[in-house]
Amino acid sequence: MKHTNHGDAVQKGVFGRLADFFDDRTGYRALMHEALYERVPGGARWRYVWGSTLVFAFMTQVITGLFLWASYSASAQTAWESVYYIQHEMAGGWLLRGIHHFMAQAMVVLLALHLLQVVIDGAYKAPREVNFWLGLILMMLVLGMALTGYLLPWDQKGYWATIVATNLAGIVPGIGPSLQQLVIGGSEYGHHTLTRFFALHAGFLPGALILMLVIHLSLFRKHGLHAKQPITKPDAMFWPDQVLRDAVAMLAVMAVVLGVILVPALRAMLAGEPVDVGHLGAELGAPADPSLPYAAARPEWYFLFLFQFLKVFEGWGATGEFLGAIVVPGLIMGVMFLMPIIGNWKLGHRFNVAFTLGIVAGAGLLTAMALNEDYYALWADKAALADAQKLYDETGGDEEKLAAALGGDKAKITAMEAKWEKLEKIRHSQAFLDASKQATLDAARAIELAGRPEKIPTAGMLELVRTDAKSQGPRLFAQHCASCHxxxxxxxxxxxxxxxxxxxxxxxxxxxxxxxxxxxxxxxxxxxxxxxxxxxxxxxxxxxxxxxxxxxxxxxxxxxxxxxxxxxxxxxxxxxxxxxxxxxxxxxxxxxxxxxxxxxxxxxxxxxxxxxxxxxxxxxxxxxxxxxxxxxxxxxxxxxxxxxxxxxxxxxxxxxxxxxxxxxxxxxxxxxxxxxxxxxxx
Amino acid sequence: MAEQHRPVAHPVDSRRSFLTEALAIVTGGLATLTPVAAGVWAFLDPLRRTKAAASYLPVTELAAIPDDGLPRQFPVIADRVDAWTGFAAEPIGAVYLRRAKGSDTVEALSATCPHAGCFVEMESTGKCFRCPCHNSEFTLDGGIVAPSPSPRPMDALECRVAENGGVEVRWQKFRAGVADKVEQ
Known part of the structure; x- marks a missing residue:
């Protein structure tokens, strides 16, 4: 405890005396000292900034989230509507939502970097095991917040992605169906799915996260910074050198997020086009409609590897889904939790590093595969497949007819079938691209309708979309008239x-x-x-x-x-x-x-x-x-x-x-x- | 701070001390657990809500399903309750209906993918069904096209044709991702 010298009070000004008054009663000076004068072995270094940027990203989410909360309304008839209002009508709403949206993505990236660094540097080893476990729990909480946040705008993509995610929760043996029912608030998706997801997203999960973060940081302080060896420079204090580096890194993260939001505006300005700020930042799709197929349904990009992973188990039936969605991710998390113990073995640390890098590489590969499947039609050489397409149209894709058409030449048949597979990939990709295009059109129309001077009716946006001739006419015509007309x-x-x-x-x-x-x-x-x-x-x-x-x-x-x-x-x-x-x-x-x-x-x-x-x-x-x-x-x-x-x-x-x-x-x-x-x- | 220097009573009677400790924990625990229990009780409410038994819903009329064996998609319209809101005659899902040449019986398939619950669509070639999410493919009668991520074929729904030609489907939802067709 530092003691204030009361004898100096006479010489101090009003502020000095006020500061003394509070320090006497709170001991804040000691606290500040404790916070800022942490010993940094070997002095400030750029490689120590990652943890701080994560705390910064989380604080950004808390701040922007609270302000979004002040304008958000969680119900099936008001969620999309209130998000529309934030994005397109409130001054600065697009920026607020844009920061929240992209900082969430930045947070996932920073999390991966932080984890990689901790594993590679061996910072998970004794005595820091508990803090490593806390870190993993924090990671899951962050991913949980990302998952729950995706639904809140109640647009088509969030809605369908959530259906998949909650159905996967339903296959957990035993408690799965009850768990699913609890999370979605009943047997159908609606008001209570939103209120529950919102409570998770803005209450339960961040509450748990703050608790864990406080322990994580105090344990970090208890054990001190895990210094990268060899230490060549003298030790220094956290304040101000390391704080400055941290602050620069935070600003850089914020600059990247702002850049992602503002680059389309800059491009438009350079091209001399008008800038509609409502279209900057986070996207808002068409309102969720359970009766309207959404073929562009995809999770947020950082979950794409999990999405793609389910396809790996093609042909495995229910076992495959159980393995892909629950067992394998569960095992991976299990191994990660055991890393501090594995690390004690002779080759344990090397295994841990290889395992983590392997997971990251695997996730990267799966993400690339998912993107390649979706966008294949954009880069596939369609001209080279023209003959295959012709033959496909002639034979109707029938393999027997193909064999007959090629005179039973095995080599030719195999070559043609390989080409047909490529054609199928193109068809699937094209279907996704068309659906994405349609989704963009539907979203634009919904936003246009919501901007009518009459505003959105009580029944909500979906009602307005369903009674809109421009959106519904083509669908009804396609379904009922186009078989002849x-x-x-x-x-x-x-x-x-x-x-x-x-x-x-x-x-x-x-x-x-x-x-x-x-x-x-x-x-x-x-x-x-x-x-x-x-x-x-x-x-x-x-x-x-x-x-x-x-x-x-x-x-x-x-x-x-x-x-x-x-x-x-x-x-x-x-x-x-x-x-x-x-x-x-x-x-x-x-x-x-x-x-x-x-x-x-x-x-x-x-x-x-x-x-x-x-x-x-x-x-x-x-x-x-x-x-x-x-x-x-x-x-x-x-x-x-x-x-x-x-x-x-x-x-x-x-x-x-x-x-x-x-x-x-x-x-x-x-x-x-x-x-x-x-x-x-x- | 004078009060810090006053002596603290040492527990003499360890039995009494144990009682005080136990009582403190139980009392404090009860006080804290009350709001938790109230919260959990309300949170578990969805579990006690049983779904109304599936009923036959009129979907279309026989003449609207060409007898060419090709499935056509129809919306299922019904009144729907979402917590406090009642919706009258809303599209709540979709079915594929088809009938064979000259036949008066209609086969119905739910458009909900048995894999993870996405909306199954007809492939652009019209030769099979395909789920846009994880590429599960199904034949026109709903069978699995192997290899498929889906654990079971598309869910057939009970379907009947009324005397006036009205086609009615027994609207049911099944658990996704499991091999058996279990009603949700």
């Missing part, structure tokens, strides 16, 4: 082949003047983009367009154009404009019983329904919904309906194929009607 811009490069394969009209631009112009074109009406691949190919309309519309005495070019624009005016698509007199003229022609009106009902022209479609409001939302609900209605195709199901008509006591809301989404999507931000942000 094409939807492709006729100007697009691949349009011709897509349209030729479809067995019903191309609905891209349906309701526009351009679409109608094609229908009334004798060269196109019986083509695959219109009635060519349907039963109407030889119908009255095709006959009319090909034989009567070509009669230039009755149908002047202007007449046809008038009909075209009048029809487009019925649909009233956004962006379609026509001169009012021309539209009026077209309406007259359509209604006239000597023209279109001889078959078609149009407004009050009195033509009977049942012979041809009612053209009143053709292509409008109401008209489109009507024809999808029931094309066999006399307003539409009636008895002449060709294959199109009545999607909105329910069999007695049953369900319709599509709900009214789904049909409206398809109609809105076909008409290009969905929310668009009023003005671009910049």
């Amino acid at each position: 094409a939807y492709v811009d006729p100007q697009a490069a691949e349009a011709a082949s897509v349209i030729a394969k479809a067995s019903a009209a191309n609905l891209h631009g349906f309701g526009s003047a351009a679409w109608m112009r094609g229908l009334l074109d004798p060269d196109q009406v019986a083509g695959p983009a219109y009635f060519g691949n349907t039963a109407h190919k030889d119908g009255d309309m095709v006959n009319f367009v090909q034989n009567e519309l070509t009669d230039t005495d009755t149908w002047k070019k202007d007449d046809i154009e008038a009909v075209v624009v009048a029809m487009a005016a019925e649909a009233g698509l956004a962006g379609e404009k026509a001169a009012e007199p021309l539209v009026a003229k077209g309406r007259e022609l359509i209604a006239s019983d000597e023209r279109c009106g001889s078959c078609h009902r149009f407004r009050d022209n009195g033509t009977d329904l049942g012979t041809a479609c009612d053209l009143t409001g053709w292509g409008s939302r109401e008209w489109l919904v009507g024809i999808i609900v029931d094309p066999t209605h006399e307003r539409f195709y009636g008895d002449t309906n060709d294959r199109m199901p009545s999607f909105g008509k329910a069999p007695e006591g049953g369900l319709p194929r599509l709900t009214r809301a789904q049909i409206e989404l398809i109609a809105d999507w076909l008409r290009g009607e969905w929310y668009r931000p009023a003005v671009a942000a910049h």
Whole structure:
């Protein structure tokens, strides 16, 4: 104990006396001295900074985490929403979240470096065994916080990664299923999965971590720094030389994290593009949707090796998963815990170093394998596989047909099969890349929708996404319409082949003047983009367009154009404009019983329904919904309906194929009607 | 600090001292354990929540499943409760349905991967199912394409066709990662 000399008090100023007052009652000077005047054998060195950078990284996480907590709301209907608000609407939210996100990754890297150094330097040996074990526990706590934090934004990637992680917990023998149920807060993922993960992430785990860290640091002080031999310089105190080195290292870590966040902004600025700070830092995916497949599901990069490791046990069945997810990682941790004891043996230290380096190399290799599988299509030489692809398409991938095609030549067959394997790898990789691209689009759309002036509805973001024509239209169309109809811009490069394969009209631009112009074109009406691949190919309309519309005495070019624009005016698509007199003229022609009106009902022209479609409001939302609900209605195709199901008509006591809301989404999507931000942000 | 210099009573009666020690530990322990017990009790709540028995849910109608033997994906819509929130008619998962040429019986497979619970999708070639997470592949009838990380084939669900042509599936979830099909 240092004693304050009270006799000096007279000469001291106010601050000095105040300091004395507190030191008398707390002994803080001694504490500060204890903290700063730790003996560093051989003086300050850069190689001693790693532990400090880890403490710094953890403190950064505590600080940024607490501030994130001040704006985060853990529930299935508010988690994504509050994270969106932090990231895209709060001033500085992107920076706060970006630091938290990337410092977490930096922490995992620093942890690996710290562990490597401790093992290589033999710092785990007596008397520091307990501190080494504490370090391993700290490592697991950090990884646990990384795992739990990944779910908190409640976006697609976090959601699906958590499903895999918690299902793996479920295979622990005996307690697995109960453990899983406790962690996810029930049998389904939802509110309580989030509240529990959040409590783990921000309460239990950091609480345990702080406790362990305090013991870890006090034991570190008790044993002193494990100095790297040989010591050539005289010992020095921790303050200020080593503190300065530590501080420089901390700042460097922070600079790297800031760099990762800010480099995209710098790039954009250099390219003269506007910078949207909401897109800097941590990514936010589309909101979690249990009913929407997420083929881009991957864990955070530092867990990729574990993810890939599960694939190693292909064909091992349940044993493989048990080995890959539980036994092998458990054994590795077990060996690490035994390292201080193994280290006592003659070759023990060498074994420990080799083992640790082996694990790091293995993890690195598995990570590289995982990345190679996912991104293979980007660097695979597809040109060299063109012949294999051709043969694959011809034989349908059938190995017997392949053998026949190659005349039974064994060498050739083996070579071709190797190429087919590469093709499969490309397909799988492409599927991942496409899914990632789709995920980016979905995320961007969700963020765009969340930014509407009306804000997010009470039901949450998922509700908004599920009622968004732009996101749902293509999915519903693909599932229910695309088996017959094409939807492709006729100007697009691949349009011709897509349209030729479809067995019903191309609905891209349906309701526009351009679409109608094609229908009334004798060269196109019986083509695959219109009635060519349907039963109407030889119908009255095709006959009319090909034989009567070509009669230039009755149908002047202007007449046809008038009909075209009048029809487009019925649909009233956004962006379609026509001169009012021309539209009026077209309406007259359509209604006239000597023209279109001889078959078609149009407004009050009195033509009977049942012979041809009612053209009143053709292509409008109401008209489109009507024809999808029931094309066999006399307003539409009636008895002449060709294959199109009545999607909105329910069999007695049953369900319709599509709900009214789904049909409206398809109609809105076909008409290009969905929310668009009023003005671009910049 | 005068109080530091006052003598400390030495325990004379070791039996009494033991009693005091034991009592101190038990009393303090009881006081501390009370909040812990209350916390753990509430935390264990999910364990006592038993799932409602699986029921048949209407999924689609027979005519919506082409009789070409190829599986089609359908969402499963049902009311759902998530802790305090009730959701009406929400997509809660997906099934693949298929039927053979001219057949009126429908086979149903859960779209949830039996390996780790990801969403199994049709391969782009349409020849097999494939899970995008760990590459488990399954034949169109759900069988394992060896070698596979998955311990069992895709989970078949009970499926029936009502008289009005409505297709109903008994919606069940099974434990992932084990060889046997055990309901979750």
